[in-house]
Every structure is written in C-alpha cells, then in structure tokens.
Amino acid sequence: ADPDAGRKLARQCQTCHGLDGIATIPIAPHLAGESQIYLETQLKAFRSGKREHEIMSVVAKGLSDEDIANLAAWYASIRITATMPD
Amino acid sequence: ADPDAGRKLARQCQTCHGLDGIATIPIAPHLAGESQIYLETQLKAFRSGKREHEIMSVVAKGLSDEDIANLAAWYASIRITATMPD
16 A cells, blocks of 8 residues: 555545544544554545445545555654653 | 543443553554543443444443443543554
C-alpha cells in the first residue's frame, strides 16, 4: 500500500476527518493513527453494506481495494499521542 | 455524563482499547479524543445490532444509557495530537 497515493485520495475525506485524521465535526471519528487493518475493515464494511452511514456508505462504494489500502496506509502513517486528564 | 465513572467502567475496555484510548491490538480502534456523540452512537449501534462485531456486540449489551454516556465522556476527555509523516 502507498501512503502518498492515500494522502492524495484523502482530499475527499478531509472535510470531515481532516487530512491529518483529526476530525473536524463531532459526528466523524478521528482516523489518525488507526491501524491499517482497522481502517481497511471499516471501509470494506461500508462498501459492502455491513456497516452503514449515510455519507460513508456512498463514499466507500467509489473505492477500489487498492484505494482502500492506500487510504488506510495514509491514515495509519500518522502518529498520535494521548494525554489523559488530571 | 461523568468521566470519572466512565474511567472506572473503562477497565473492561482497556485490554483492547487501552485506558488512555490508544488501542493495544490492531483490530481495535483508538478511542482517545473521539467525540462524545460519536462514541455514544457507536456503542448504541453495537447494543442495538445496527453495527456488529463479535466482541463489541456482546460488551455493549451489558451497558445502560448512563454507562454509555459515562464511557464516552471518559474517552472524549483525553486529548490527542497528530503528527503527519514528513
């Protein structure tokens, strides 16, 4: 999988999920640093109808297996750090 | 919603998702910093059967609306930062 190709494809994701995978709206999850397998599994679930969302079910239908692998590689390549509240 | 109560409940989540919401295994998503509404929506979707996963569908059935709100408040209270690759 090619994260640079995924980064280009992620232009269509960034309105909601951010190019860096930090979501811009509360109904969308952050994708930054999620694993390759998790991201691929969810995109394929949206594409097949196993998982449903009014936007993602449409978006995923336009993605090939290669697109999905590349998008997953992009978001998986982002490093995240978490800070718990005091 | 009470994030401290959620933190206690999150003991049952931490094997896969981490107490700080950084997942410990690739098939599980990071939850750190996801929004209250996203986390509640997903837990309720697993509870109702709208979203399916062999582990989460079982776990979610044991959660009340209050439990879900508190768990979401805990994971939403964690701050994350993302660093894109060069």
